[in-house]
Amino acid sequence: xxxxxxxxxxxxxxxxxxxxxxxxxxxxxxxxxxxxxxxxxxxxxxxxxxxxxxxxxxxxxxxxxxxxxxxxxxxxxxxxxxxxxxxxxxxxxxxxxxxxxxxxxxxxxxxxxxxxxxxxxxxxxxxxxxxxxxxxxxxxxxxxxxxxxxxxxxxxxxxxxxxxxxxxxxxxxxxxxxxxxxxxxxxxxxxxxxxxxxxxxxxxxxxxxxxxxxxxxxxxxxxx
Amino acid sequence: xxxxxxxxxxxxxxxxxxxxxxxxxxxxxxxxxxxxxxxxxxxxxxxxxxxxxxxxxxxxxxxxxxxxxxxxxxxxxxxxxxxxxxxxxxxxxxxxxxxxxxxxxxxxxxxxxxxxxxxxxxxxxxxxxxxxxxxxxxxxxxxxxxxxxxxxxxxxxxxxxxxxxxxxxxxxxxxxxxxxxxxxxxxxxxxxxxxxxxxxxxxx
Numbered sequence: 162x163x164x165x166x167x168x169x170x171x172x173x174x175x176x177x178x179x180x181x182x183x184x185x186x187x188x189x190x191x192x193x194x195x196x197x198x199x200x201x202x203x204x205x206x207x208x209x210x211x212x213x214x215x216x217x218x219x220x221x222x223x224x225x226x227x228x229x230x231x232x233x234x235x236x237x238x239x240x241x242x243x244x245x246x247x248x249x250x251x252x253x254x255x256x257x258x259x260x261x262x263x264x265x266x267x268x269x270x271x272x273x274x275x276x277x278x279x280x281x282x283x284x285x286x287x288x289x290x291x292x293x294x295x296x297x298x299x300x301x302x303x304x305x306x307x308x309x310x311x312x313x314x315x316x317x318x319x320x321x322x323x324x325x326x327x328x329x330x331x332x333x334x335x336x337x338x339x340x341x342x343x344x345x346x347x348x349x350x351x352x353x354x355x356x357x358x359x360x361x362x363x364x365x366x367x368x369x370x371x372x373x374x375x376x377x378x379x380x381x382x383x384x385x
Numbered sequence: 386x387x388x389x390x391x392x393x394x395x396x397x398x399x400x401x402x403x404x405x406x407x408x409x410x411x412x413x414x415x416x417x418x419x420x421x422x423x424x425x426x427x428x429x430x431x432x433x434x435x436x437x438x439x440x441x442x443x444x445x446x447x448x449x450x451x452x453x454x455x456x457x458x459x460x461x462x463x464x465x466x467x468x469x470x471x472x473x474x475x476x477x478x479x480x481x482x483x484x485x486x487x488x489x490x491x492x493x494x495x496x497x498x499x500x501x502x503x504x505x506x507x508x509x510x511x512x513x514x515x516x517x518x519x520x521x522x523x524x525x526x527x528x529x530x531x532x533x534x535x536x537x538x539x540x541x542x543x544x545x546x547x548x549x550x551x552x553x554x555x556x557x558x559x560x561x562x563x564x565x566x567x568x569x570x571x572x573x574x575x576x577x578x579x580x581x582x583x584x585x586x587x588x589x
Contacts, residue, residue, distance in 0.1 A: 349549035
């Protein structure tokens with residue numbers, strides 16, 4: 162039995178030990194590739210099965226692996242300089258994992274209501290902020306096609322002014338300024354095998370498989 | 386005076402089997418042509434701009450499309466049909482100033498290829514891998530540029546496009562296979578000519 166004084170003297174060390182092991186427990190949690198919510202060919206003819214398979218099993222998997230490796234290295238760092246040196250790998254691979262995880266869910270096969278926007282809060286918000294769904298698609302596609310390099314087009318909810326806005330992010334940067342409602346991958350691997358250099362055809366086609374039900378869920382959650 | 390698409394110095398299928406005809410055709414007639422067209426439009430708009438603010442607003446279009454035109458123009462010329470496929474001199478590095486300069490920094494061509502490929506694979510997004518000449522240190526260096534940024538800090542000696550459109554139809558997601566293959570069609574003669582011009586000297 163320790164004296165009161167001895168117990169108090171030990172406390173900071175015990176706290177640090179608990180904190181260190183808690184950090185280790187957090188660092189051990191690894192990212193994993195989420196399963197696709199539909200078959201690889203389910204989005205045809207708008208996005209080919211070949212693209213979906215490579216995109217999910219190769220590209221997204223690589224981001225997951227890269228993220229786990231970067232976070233493992235980060236958990237072992239002993240200086241802020243080392244942490245900063247790892248930021249790019251965490252941002253790129255973490256962003257890739259976040260973005261693609263959102264992407265698979267905001268796509269849906271035609272027979273699961275992909276492309277169908279029913280009356281409700283999302284349709285209302287789109288009509289309020291863009292005039293019509295067609296006007297949204299036009300602005301979204303023009304903005305996304307204009308990205309100079311690799312990146313993502315987003316319909317995002319601006320929690321400040323409570324409006325839906327079209328925004329873009331470069332490379333695998335996650336969307337931070339807005340709540341992601343719909344994301345569209347415009348990296349060439351997302352469409353090239355099927356659409357080649359004709360980005361506008363891909364961007365027109367993908368609206369047939371946008372999961373507006375999922376998008377509406379995200380908007381309702383963000384609006385709370 | 387407007388920019389034009391430079392002709393490819395060889396047939397669209399000439400770099401096979403390392404870069405296929407479909408890629409070369411799309412890459413030259415669609416992607417590069419689009420940069421040329423958009424550069425001309427941006428330059429026309431820039432000529433009409435009457436305030437610094439308007440000119441600054443046009444900088445991104447000039448940099449992206451101008452860079453795309455510069456980079457691809459250099460690219461076509463630093464590729465050549467391969468000796469390995471008995472089609473030309475691509476992939477062969479003869480004794481001379483370039484070989485010496487490479488060995489001076491990396492010890493061997495293989496060592497250069499390894500480091501170049503690693504650096505180019507490390508690009509997070511679209512971009513270019515470069516072998517460049519540093520006019521200050523008078524040495525070759527490896528560099529990368531993002532998106533269509535042209536290489537400014539070094540004199541371009543060899544450029545490799547790592548945008549997905551440059552390889553995806555043939556190599557899919559397997560970038561290392563593309564980067565290993567392309568060395569068979571690198572035009573070392575053109576690279577050497579650039580080095581000799583940059584160093585102002587045939588002996589380094």
